[in-house]
Amino acid sequence: MSVIGVHIVRLFGMELSRHTLARACLSAVVVSGGLVPFHFRKHLPVWVRVACLALIFASIGICCVWNFRIMRSHVENPPEWDFRVFWMYGKVLARHGNVYLPSEYQEFKELFQSDTQFTEASLNVGATYPPHSMLLFEPLGFSNIHTAYLLWYVLQTAALVAAIELLRRIFLGGSGVWGLGLAALLLFALRGTWVTINFGQTNFLVLLLILLYWCDHELPRAGVWLALGILVKLYVVFLLLYPLLRRQWLVVAWTVVSSLLLAFASLLVLGPTTFFSYFTLHPASHLPSWVYSERINQSLLAVILRNSNGGLGNRGPLAQPLFLALALLLACVTSWLVYRLRRRCEYGLALVLVLTLLLYPGTLVHYTLILLIPLLVIWEYREDFPGGIWGTVGLIAFVYGSIALQQGDSTFAAMLLVWMVLAGLAVFRTQNLQTIQPEGSDLLTAPHQSRFEGKTFSTAKTSTINRLRH
Known part of the structure; x- marks a missing residue:
């Protein structure tokens, strides 16, 4: 395990110290300490x-x-x-x-x-x-x-x-x-x-x-x-x-x-x-070339440039072949999932948000503030996630810890992980609908029943909008 850990650290260019590890652990513990009591709040004693x-x-x-x-x-x-x-x-x-x-x-x-x-x-x-x-x-x-x-x-x-x-x-x-x-x-x-x-x-x-x-x-x-x-x-x-x-x-x-x-x-x-x-x-x-590869930049382009010896070369920052290929792949997969998702549209919108952070060439560390929205989407549908509440808390705590490290490409890795999780949940959701709903069934137009809230998604959404308007 220690050998694997060393390889992971080298892969993402991290130079870990006690200070950065303590900061990451504190962030993960604080998040876990907030999410777990929130979930079980109705079952806890008053004190x-x-x-x-x-x-x-x-x-x-x-x-x-x-x-x-x-x-x-x-x-x-x-x-x-x-x-x-x-x-x-x-x-x-x-x-x-x-x-x-x-x-x-x-x-x-x-x-x-x-x-x-x-x-x-x-x-x-x-x-x-x-x-x-x-x-x-x-x-x-x-x-x-x-x-x-x-x-x-x-x-x-x-x-x-x-x-x-x-x-x-x-x-x-x-x-x-x-x-x-x-x-x-x-x-x-x-x-x-x-x-x-x-x-x-x-x-x-x-x-x-x-x-x-x-x-x-x-x-x-x-x-x-x-x-x-x-x-x-x-x-x-x-x-x-x-x-x-x-x-x-x-x-x-x-x-x-x-x-x-x-x-x-x-x-x-x-x-x-x-x-x-x-x-x-x-x-x-x-802009000087170092702007696109400095450590605070955690975009896909910056990660590619930092891990290649050639740098920008004679090409512009947006003309890097590997960046263009990977960006096209991520954009196509995201677009397909958003187009296919007719239920749980939050998954699709959250995917586009994370895709934005990954592909925008100037995504800096502090732009990850926007990542809180996709994480809360995952939390909202935590019963869909493998491991339920505990798996969801573990994922969110890990993402927070990776961002808090702020070492190497750890923030990019956290964003990519969130995109992969959302994509996996979206694929599972699409396949699940195709499996449980027979061809020609009028269930295709029925609102989705949330397993943990006990109410339809359309009803939950309407009630949320009504609260915001009042």
């Missing part, structure tokens, strides 16, 4: 339930205090990454400069005394976000960096709180304070939450918008949430694969129209010169 809830909310309180200290420290002394980049965008826009020209950022070299990597990937490149994303960053330029960072943290904290409540309503509905505590605990136990706060990133806002899309994914207005998500992070555009495969043309149309309206608004704000510079200058093409 045990009170003790478990007290421990859960005490852990959440400690996490909140630590994160508040991080925020206060960063507001006073902003670190190099990532909020400083957003603030520079706002400053350039506030003086009506062209945010896509590297020459607009030369003044910040002396102001920040930046290191080589920051200069190469930011100051010498210019903005890499599309024009409509600048609508989010422009207000930052009207105040100093300390005030802007404070307001930014207020916005992200509000998005975090709203996301916790939506997670409770969608996946843990009817559980009251237990669901609220578990949703918050699962978020704070995820390594991506801490990295997001440390970098001042936008992942809480993205998570909130994806959850809003999740609630309305069968309604036309879901396209509005997708368009806003694309504004915050470009990788959300991959989620359009789901409505396309499910032939939800109104959702696609609302996404396109909303995106065009946002683009028109950015054209008015930025002006035509800056707006079209994004398409003529191609700023992302000027």
Whole structure:
């Protein structure tokens, strides 16, 4: 077993230390300690339930205090990454400069005394976000960096709180304070939450918008949430694969129209010169090659580049043959499963979410915050999973531990594992329906009976939507 462990560590490029192992074990234990009491809460004595809830909310309180200290420290002394980049965008826009020209950022070299990597990937490149994303960053330029960072943290904290409540309503509905505590605990136990706060990133806002899309994914207005998500992070555009495969043309149309309206608004704000510079200058093409293979990047492309001797070579990052072949394979399998799944559509949407993280070339460690949604889908249907409750807890704890390691390609391995599990459950679900429903049976149109909740899926879904509307 020890030999196997050594080979696994070498395979994923890990250099394990006591600190990283302790962090991974703590994350796994905290998650397990939240999931198990939640599942058995109705069978526990009152004093045990009170003790478990007290421990859960005490852990959440400690996490909140630590994160508040991080925020206060960063507001006073902003670190190099990532909020400083957003603030520079706002400053350039506030003086009506062209945010896509590297020459607009030369003044910040002396102001920040930046290191080589920051200069190469930011100051010498210019903005890499599309024009409509600048609508989010422009207000930052009207105040100093300390005030802007404070307001930014207020916005992200509000998005975090709203996301916790939506997670409770969608996946843990009817559980009251237990669901609220578990949703918050699962978020704070995820390594991506801490990295997001440390970098001042936008992942809480993205998570909130994806959850809003999740609630309305069968309604036309879901396209509005997708368009806003694309504004915050470009990788959300991959989620359009789901409505396309499910032939939800109104959702696609609302996404396109909303995106065009946002683009028109950015054209008015930025002006035509800056707006079209994004398409003529191609700023992302000027990024240094190490951006696509640095350790914090856990995309499929980054893993391939790190484990090959040739690097990018003379090809562009998206023209690597092995990446194209594997990406096509993953996309085809996911598309087939989404198309075939007429029941448990959550499996299909969760598969597209994980596929997005795997294929997007810029997937960083903290983007795994979005992985909580597929994990909660697996938890919601834990009776379908081999081993039931214990197998599900073991899987989720292992994924959390792998992400917390943040060594080598462990985060990518965790994402790939979640995709494989969801694909396996989807295949099993499809085959099971074909086996138990004879040809011509009217059971094909009957709603699926959930074995652990004792109610139909369509009823559960309707009740969830009604709760969200009220």
